[in-house]
Amino acid sequence: MAAIYQAVYRRASSLICRLHSTYVRKMRYLNVLKEDDSLCRQAQTSGTFYLFHNLSPFLQKVGEKYFVPQLSAAEIKRILEKFKETEQWIEKSVLIGCSDEHIPHFALDLGALEKSVIESQLKGSFTNLQKALFVVDGKDSPLLASAQSLLQWHNSHQYCSKTGQPTQRNTAGSKRVCHASGITYYPQMSPVIITLVSDGSRCLLARQPSFPQGMYSALSGFCDMGENVEEAVHREVAEEVGLEVESLWYSASQHWPFPSSCLMIACHALVRAQQAEISMNKLELEEAHWFGLEEIMEGLKRQPRSAKQNDGSFLPWFPPKQAIAHQLICEWVKQQTSQLA
């Protein structure tokens, strides 16, 4: 039966090949892997694997550069053999994407096995995600972030919240089902708005007590139940700095894995210059200031280390380019400089 099914799939995909672009074929292939457990199990034997250990990704350092190695199923089996574990472990992996040539990519957490043994066999180290995202190549960080978020979601959704019974995952790891209640659980993201407020000539940046010293960012906050993006922006700006947004526009979005899978929706917002006095909410923020164009341009040049002064205090610096807050600040600078030109 499986053989007939696979033959039909191969025939159908060869027809699709002739009709669609590489991107469309790739997305269709991934979709089929999510729906078809036996095909996905087969794909695991020819796929590549990103390794994690208790949610920390495995990286290799060559010179000053960090790489995210993709291991073959054979290499994974060799590690498992070392621990006298069976290859059934591979079934714990989750599907995270595929190459243009339809080589599927999986993420696998070997957290139950001794970390140092794997590290010395593969000549690399499991690195905290927060560090990893900022040292790997830009194209690898979204992949690491979404892989870790999916693994984390499976860790925290082992049981049905209605019946308390264990939930079962599909092979791709794109959902979990409670057979007692019939409820299907899908991986979740929390929508979060992030807004760069401007009064026309200055922009507003703030610090939360948990931020690294000297770092200022745009205002952010989780969307409330039932709220749309516009309402969330208006509310968060009012709550955090006591200002009323006059107009706003969408810029871009980003998946952010901290604390657990947020969908950051980035916007610019304008307040009236005559009504721009900040009334900061001290429960959420420790500082909030208006910054002029020059101060922002200086801040963008600073790194955390160069921001530290001799007396131990810090000059303002801003989130690194991997964070969408950075993109908002750069867009504001571009808009201001084009107005001046």
Ligand SMILES: NC(=O)C1=CN([C@@H]2O[C@H](COP(=O)(O)OP(=O)(O)OC[C@H]3O[C@@H](n4cnc5c(N)ncnc54)[C@H](OP(=O)(O)O)[C@@H]3O)[C@@H](O)[C@H]2O)C=CC1
């Ligand atoms: N990529 C980027 O450029 C940036 C990303 N961010 C991210 O944005 C996110 C939200 O920013 P933040 O300003 O802290 O949000 P908020 O201003 O909404 O405040 C956070 C507080 O809201 C409560 N809360 C409400 N809903 C949730 C939920 N679904 N999950 C967790 N907490 C919730 C929690 O309070 P309590 O626990 O007391 O109930 C939490 O401490 C953070 O995860 C942060 O990492 C922020 C800035 C830049």
Ligand SMILES: [Mg+2]
């Ligand atoms: Mg906030």
